[in-house]
Amino acid sequence: MMDIKSKNKVSSQSIGATNRTKRYVNAVLVLLLLVTSIIACDDSDYDSDAASPALPLTIADTSVRAAGYGQYRLKTLSGTELNIAVDLSALPSVSSLAVTKTINTEVDESFGTNGVMELPISNGADTYTYDYTALVEDVDQLIGLSFTASDGSNEVTSDLTLIVTVSPRDNIPTKKWAWTGKIWVDGGNAPDLKDCEKDNFFFFNADSTVTVDYGANTAAGDCAFDGFTVYDKWYLTEDEQFFVIESHGLFDPTPVVEQYRVEKFDTDVIQMSIDIDLSVFGLSTEETFLYEYTARQK
Structure with a gap:
């Protein structure tokens, strides 16, 4: 116990x-x-x-504010023109406005004068619109546009960060395009891509020329006439509704212009259709075919 x-x-x-x-x-x-x-x-x-907006920035009448004093951020595509409206009302009287461009936080010396561009503002102006077109060279880079306004005694700065992704249009010359599909739409959507065409690659070059790699399976059978078409030029219309290819025959200089309707268009796939006159074979003058090209790394 x-x-x-x-x-x-x-x-x-x-x-x-x-x-x-x-x-x-x-x-x-x-x-x-x-x-x-x-x-x-x-x-x-x-x-x-x-x-705290510092110098308020808007693009297409939309604020692109980001967290932090005077910070702005926008995702865009290469080739896009950005109309950047700079609100100068933070200062009672603005005497100068400049924009500095940086790439990955380093000043882009090729921009303006040693990376800085003085913008021509009017006396008493309370806004200024600066037009910047996102470049192909800006893709996958951290692009900064820093706007600094001064009244002679004080300065106010806002920083716009651009995240630029390659646009489908600008992407075309950077890839080789495998011919991955051909559908005879008016023939009951029958597949019409020949075996010897499945190793074909098209290069739609930046200078508008066209190069074709017919692969190993060529110059025989269904592809006996590979190389008989000489491709002169390609272009995509401004509205991206038509893909145009100009060519002529190897033994016939008569120009041929093929205007394809763009059905699907992104950085991975181009689908386009065209009407072909097959009346010589007893078919219609507008037999529709759908072509597909798939992007591959060069």
């Missing part, structure tokens, strides 16, 4: 353990409160910065 001394000893040990536990819990609570306070302060500063 436990005596009173033993009971008191056990009781003291229990009380001591309980006190240590309370002190530990209190310390943890204080630490959590401190961390929460720090995070709350950081969030407050972050939110405050995010609400």
